[in-house]
Amino acid sequence: MSQSAIQVSNLQHIYMPGTPEAFQALYDASLTVAQGSITALAGESGAGKSTLALYLCGLLRPTKVGQVRIFDRDMAQSSPGRDVGLVFQYPQQQLFERYVGDDIAYGPRKMGLADTTLTERVGWAMEMVGLDFEAFVDRETFSLSGGEMRRAALAGVLAMQPHILVLDEATTGLDPAGQSLIHRVMRELRDNLGTTVLLISNDMDEIAELADAVVLLHQGRTIAEGAPREVLAEETRLNACSLVRPTPMRILAEAGRAGFTVSQSALSLDEAEEELWQALHR
Amino acid sequence: MQLPEQYFAWIVIRPRRYETDGALCPNAASCPRSTRGFSVSDFIRIENLHYTYGADTDHAVVALRGIDLSIAQGEYIAIMGHNGSGKSTLARCLNGLLTPTQGTVYVDGLNTADEQALFDIRRRVSMVMQHPDNQFVSTVVEHEVAFGPENLGLPRVELVERVDQALEQTGLINLRHRDPRTLSAGQKARLAIADMLAMRPEYLVLDESTILLDPLSRESIHELLAQLNARSMGIIHITHQVEEAAAAKRMIVLQQGQVLVDDAPLSAFAQASELGLGIGQPAPMALAERLRQRGLAIELVLTTANLITALQQAEALL
Numbered sequence: 001m002s003q004s005a006i007q008v009s010n011l012q013h014i015y016m017p018g019t020p021e022a023f024q025a026l027y028d029a030s031l032t033v034a035q036g037s038i039t040a041l042a043g044e045s046g047a048g049k050s051t052l053a054l055y056l057c058g059l060l061r062p063t064k065v066g067q068v069r070i071f072d073r074d075m076a077q078s079s080p081g082r083d084v085g086l087v088f089q090y091p092q093q094q095l096f097e098r099y100v101g102d103d104i105a106y107g108p109r110k111m112g113l114a115d116t117t118l119t120e121r122v123g124w125a126m127e128m129v130g131l132d133f134e135a136f137v138d139r140e141t142f143s144l145s146g147g148e149m150r151r152a153a154l155a156g157v158l159a160m161q162p163h164i165l166v167l168d169e170a171t172t173g174l175d176p177a178g179q180s181l182i183h184r185v186m187r188e189l190r191d192n193l194g195t196t197v198l199l200i201s202n203d204m205d206e207i208a209e210l211a212d213a214v215v216l217l218h219q220g221r222t223i224a225e226g227a228p229r230e231v232l233a234e235e236t237r238l239n240a241c242s243l244v245r246p247t248p249m250r251i252l253a254e255a256g257r258a259g260f261t262v263s264q265s266a267l268s269l270d271e272a273e274e275e276l277w278q279a280l281h282r
Numbered sequence: 283m284q285l286p287e288q289y290f291a292w293i294v295i296r297p298r299r300y301e302t303d304g305a306l307c308p309n310a311a312s313c314p315r316s317t318r319g320f321s322v323s324d325f326i327r328i329e330n331l332h333y334t335y336g337a338d339t340d341h342a343v344v345a346l347r348g349i350d351l352s353i354a355q356g357e358y359i360a361i362m363g364h365n366g367s368g369k370s371t372l373a374r375c376l377n378g379l380l381t382p383t384q385g386t387v388y389v390d391g392l393n394t395a396d397e398q399a400l401f402d403i404r405r406r407v408s409m410v411m412q413h414p415d416n417q418f419v420s421t422v423v424e425h426e427v428a429f430g431p432e433n434l435g436l437p438r439v440e441l442v443e444r445v446d447q448a449l450e451q452t453g454l455i456n457l458r459h460r461d462p463r464t465l466s467a468g469q470k471a472r473l474a475i476a477d478m479l480a481m482r483p484e485y486l487v488l489d490e491s492t493i494l495l496d497p498l499s500r501e502s503i504h505e506l507l508a509q510l511n512a513r514s515m516g517i518i519h520i521t522h523q524v525e526e527a528a529a530a531k532r533m534i535v536l537q538q539g540q541v542l543v544d545d546a547p548l549s550a551f552a553q554a555s556e557l558g559l560g561i562g563q564p565a566p567m568a569l570a571e572r573l574r575q576r577g578l579a580i581e582l583v584l585t586t587a588n589l590i591t592a593l594q595q596a597e598a599l600l
Contacts, residue, residue: 015464023464044496045468089467089494090413143335143343146412146490147365172493173412175364175522176562202496205565242498247565251586258590269565273572280578280597 004069005164005196006033006056011066013051013220025051027220029066033164033213038190038197040207040228043217044242049200050089052217053168056198057086070164082111085162087170091146091153100144100152101137107160125159128188130181147178154182158189164196165189171206183210208232208246208267216241229265248272255279325390325516326353326376326407326485332384333371333539345371347539348385355484356514358507360527360547362554362561363536369520370412372536373489376518377407390484405434408483410491414474415463423465423473424449424458430481448480451506467494475503485516492526504529524551524564528584535559548584 013026025048033039043049054060055068058080062068068075070083088094097103101122108121123133129151136152144152154170167186171179183206189195201207207214207228214231216224218241224231232238232246235253244250248266252275255262260279266272333346345368353359363369374380375387378394390406392399411417420426427445436444449455452472457465462473471491478486486507492500508529511517519526527533533550535543543553554561555571563571566589570582573596580596583589 021461021464044466045494045499046466050467090415140341143341145366146370169494173365173490173522175560177560178365204497239498242496244497244501251565251569251589254586254590255593258594260593269568269572272565273569273576276569276573276593277576277578280573280593280600 003035004032005035005037005071006031006198007067007069007072008032008052008055009067011052011055011062011068012064013048013055013060015051025220026066028222029217029220030222031215031225033196033198035196036190036194037212038186038199038210039213039215040199040201040211041215041217042200042202042204042207042241042243044219045202046219047217047241048220049217050168053086053166053198053200056080056164056166057084059086080164082160082162084164084166085157085160086166087154087157087168089168089172091149094153094156095141095144095149098140099137100131100139100141103141103152104156104159107156111160121159121161122155125155128158128185129155130178131155147174150174151178151181154185158185161193162195164198166198166200168200169202170199171201171203179206186210202243204232204238204244204246205248208248216243228267232267233265252276324352324388325355326351327388328352328375328385329387330385331372331375331382331387333368333375333380334383335371337383345539346375349539349541351534351541351544353516353518356511356516358511358517358529358531359519360530360533361518361520361536362522362527362533364560367536368539369536370489371539373409373487373518373520376485376487377409378403379409405481406483407485407487408478408481409487410471410474410478410489412490412493414470414491417474417477418462418470421461421463422458423454423460423462426462426473427476427480430477434481444480444482448476451479452476453502468496468499471495472499472503475506479510483515485518486510487518487520489520490522492521492523500526522561524562527551528564535561548582551584552582 009030011026011029015023015025029048029052041049062076070080095103097106104122104125105118108118113121126133131151171182186197190197211228214228215222224237235245238244246267248269249264252262252264252266252272256264261282262275262279266275328349328351331346331349335343335345361369375382378400381395387394389403392403394403418426419429424445427448428441431441431444449458452475454472454476471494492503507517519530521527528547530547533547534541535554537559542557543550551563551567555563564584566583566586570580570589570592573580578596579599581592583592
């Protein structure tokens with residue numbers, strides 16, 4: 001197995017400890033993300049996914065219970081620094097400059113890039129997310145539509161070329177074209193730059209299509225970790241996390257119940273189509 | 283989750299406000315276009331609606347370019363379209379959050395450009411936003427839900443009843459004493475819906491309000507919407523989720539601020555795909571279409587159940 005980029009073990013987190021509002025978000029979260037993989041983190045809303053993301057980018061630090069290691073560095077002593085880039089659930093939480101171009105340039109500028117290298121980097125990031133440089137670089141960030149804000153926020157993180165990219169529901173609210181663009185970006189980063197991607201998502205079809213591995217979080221605990229074809233097939237366990245099987249699997253399961261001889265492990269529409277075609281011509 | 287009947291007892295079809303013989307529009311004098319194909323039974327009537335953001339500035343963005351729609355009471359409508367196609371702008375025009383830069387929107391005979399009518403309009407059309415955090419005003423869930431009806435000056439008994447029912451319907455009753463800020467994204471979305479249900483509107487407009495929900499919570503919201511609609515509450519659901527749109531009875535597709543498709547979902551999806559609008563297709567429909575392209579005689583369908591039936595029929599013919 002390849003080296004792991006992220007290793008979380010037995011992590012706990014309590015919000016506002018010692019107050020009447022104390023709320024435990026993580027009880028026993030563990031996960032391993034292989035370097036250069038796209039790993040999906042799924043779980044019901046409230047399972048602790050976003051809390052875990054805050055640990056990975058260093059906004060929260062493990063103190064007493066549990067350990068977070070990034071590229072084998074212990075996050076209790078160290079910080080992920082520029083290794084990890086996080087795209088938040090709400091893109092407007094991370095757009096703060098007046099103009100789109102400045103916002104995307106903020107990170108790389110802090111890293112010491114300037115002049116043409118900086119412009120090139122911003123241009124590259126904007127191209128990756130499908131924002132036309134000329135058309136958007138001088139747009140005011142508040143005038144962007146929801147989908148454009150998501151792209152701008154993603155571009156701002158990509159511009160720093162982090163080794164690990166954490167996407168917290170980065171494709172929700174995007175139209176199908178926007179979604180497939182972000183999917184393409186994830187694959188390109190993994191395949192061309194060796195970037196490790198942690199995809200926090202509840203879109204089971206997206207996970208089925210993209211992920212090399214899946215981790216299920218339920219009420220602050222990791223309850224499954226493994227290959228999508230296995231983890232996504234366990235209906236009872238998924239339902240416990242308020243999740244469902246990917247659409248192709250569910251359709252084939254219905255077909256099976258209606259008497260068609262089909263395997264129910266399809267992850268994509270292509271596979272489901274083939275299964276149904278074969279079943280009809282048996 | 284099947285909710286007890288009494289939770290829906292409050293939804294009643296009120297007599298039309300302006301259903302008097304012959305009179306097409308109460309403001310007939312000020313509404314010259316009112317005779318153009320609309321009838322008094324329209325609950326929401328949109329005539330030649332244009333909206334431009336920053337209209338008087340040098341960075342004006344045109345969002346809506348001439349929309350005509352008539353919406354009857356109690357419809358279940360899905361609005362689809364690309365990011366930036368004008369969906370959210372249209373939604374905001376429905377309850378007067380935005381007033382048209384050109385054209386008119388009537389809600390139950392009331393003009394949304396008439397500031398005096400806004401209170402009455404918003405009691406009829408409630409909106410659940412994309413990001414629920416933007417609309418919370420209180421630090422306790424049940425106070426949050428009570429905020430709207432409280433401002434209607436209701437007696438305490440009715441206020442409590444409305445809050446309880448709204449929390450039951452949205453499955454939040456056990457979280458009634460929590461601080462909304464500590465809720466998960468999915469719970470917040472449900473709270474935003476509860477806020478609106480407590481106002482007992484005639485139309486509920488959801489602007490991508492389910493995007494942050496996990497799949498089972500989303501399904502429970504769909505069931506809730508279907509139950510509300512079965513009791514004749516109108517639903518307008520703005521969404522990118524093809525399955526959500528397929529659950530509606532009428533589907534409208536916007537592109538660049540114009541209505542390109544307005545039909546029942548099955549035929550609307552077919553038209554949208556023919557026009558290359560790129561809004562996607564429900565998986566059962568996509569599968570049927572793929573099998574058809576491979577030479578199978580199979581009907582186009584929207585749902586898995588119908589796909590299975592269509593497959594069985596196709597198999598019988600082989």
